[in-house]
Amino acid sequence: MRLIAILSVVVGLGLPVQADESRLRSLETGDAGRGWDAVGKLMLGDRGFCTGTLIRPDVVLTAGHCLFDKETGARIDAGVIEFLAGWRNGRAVAYRHVRRAVVHPDYVFSAEDPAERVAHDVAVLELDQPIRLPSVAPFRIEAAPLGGGQVGVVSYAQGRSEAPSLQEICSVLGRMPGTLVLSCSVDFGASGAPVFTMQDGAPSVVSVVSAKAEMDGKPISLASDIGTPLRDILAELDAGGGQLRRAETGVRVIAGGGGGAKFLRPGAP
Template sequence: MRRPEAAPQAGRGILACRLARGAARLSLVLAVLAATVLFPPPSAAQLLQPERRVEVNAMEYPWSAIGRVNAGGRGHCTGFLIGERHVLTAAHCLYDPVVGRWRGAIELHFIAGYQRDRYILHSKIASYSRPETYVYNPKPDPKAASNDWAILTLAEPLGRQAGWLGIKALDSLMQSRVKAGDALLLQAGYRRDRAHVMTAGWACALAGVIQGGRLLLHDCDVIQGDSGSPLLLYADGEFFAIGLHTIDLVLKEKQHLGGVLSLSLFHPNGGRADAVRALAATSVRWAAGQLPGAGSAAARVPLTTIDNLLAKLGYLQLTAGGPSGDARSAALSRFQDENGLARSGKPSIAVMGHLLHASTP
């Protein structure tokens, strides 16, 4: 006769569980907000605008310096080259939660220029370094995220062919330039929903700084698979990596924020001791990046991205075989004339930066 009471009791149990989960999420949000230096929130128009994300040709620089970190056939993350033999990625990508152990270097493989199961530039991992103090946590944890980095040492000097990204610390001056629209933030990686193509999003806005400046919050659209990807800065005609994506947070129903580990962590002036030592043990230097070497299969100019952006802005009609050089040159010249730029008609990384700026609402 007690069966009729079972359903209400179960309902109360389910409700209690939901309330507990809701309280846990709220606690995380409040903890993040309490420790966050917030910038002005995005406007309603920014939150509702169509996603600014395009497929890019992974065999064109700077995208060629970004690749997939394949982990023992059990998933992938993104990583990026910062030197001939060194890749930055997130430490949690190297942990096997099923078995409960750190993967060995032999289980890891880095692939640059990966697009639809086709890859030419790849290397096994000879070794890697990570913070001994990092503790894997499957749930979003800002404290753990601020310690979530790893440097992979490749068996092959892949950077000579793929190129690599320069690394830069995002100082207050550059933050002001980003806010003023004089510099641009981007993110590119191998998302879970499009794991076999690289996509890039741009015009990301900084949303805050937490964990004593170690973690930057931004509104790029990032999901699983983007972990380990770079937060890119385009300024003064060059691309730099300024952060390493480690965590996703949801602060509002329509506002998902990505958390990136600031690369200032590795800077010899003010960085964290173990990160500074790990980078100093490599050949990586705080300098501009490097284009793919002469004769490499990776292109030094991102023609595909430039063509797609010209088409997006209405300057170029894309055809099945791709535009002719003359058509591209004419489109670029018109774009430069209408935007007050010196006319060259020639594609370049700097021109791509101008196109990205022009594509920003």
């Protein structure tokens, strides 16, 4: 699983650390997960998994470090990566392989300063075929909220890898350059998970999970502020850059139901 463990990297910021505002809620049924099927499990060959989010019919957003072998530091071949949209209980709504991968050019996997890595820990994956299903509508991108704003996270992680989980409400505790400090609960495998806000009654992606951390003895998470980095890597993708896989792959699709995404209220059925 591809999440960097960082301890006490933000000590000294003077930020109040509060308990998570809402607990993780499993989206293991079709009804519970309706509207969230554009979030998927990103299989990295035999190197574990991350979380990814569809932001165009053929483009998935994730964390840059997911595309590196944690043992050797080498780039993972894009051809072994598979996006399992809406994966739950052994089945996905759509299965796609990756034909091109672009990591932000300023991201350095081997950088010594972990907080510095987070600021550019962003990547996009071009799928071998677009996903055009009513239940897998790409999420839009919005600017991240300021400190004190509320966000939510949908992720796969260690111990809950067979269905996504939603934390409806957590907070932006503060910012570092290019980085959001969040109260959200994350674990190994949640790297690349989308951080959402509600805009006009629908969720929009504002950030991606990069690392779990600790401040004042309490768990927090760090996420990349994707605004400028995402524009940069999408421009590179559109210009034909990135690591390309040309091998033809098969596509499997399982139709899913429609419905708009919404945050669940704590205790809602």
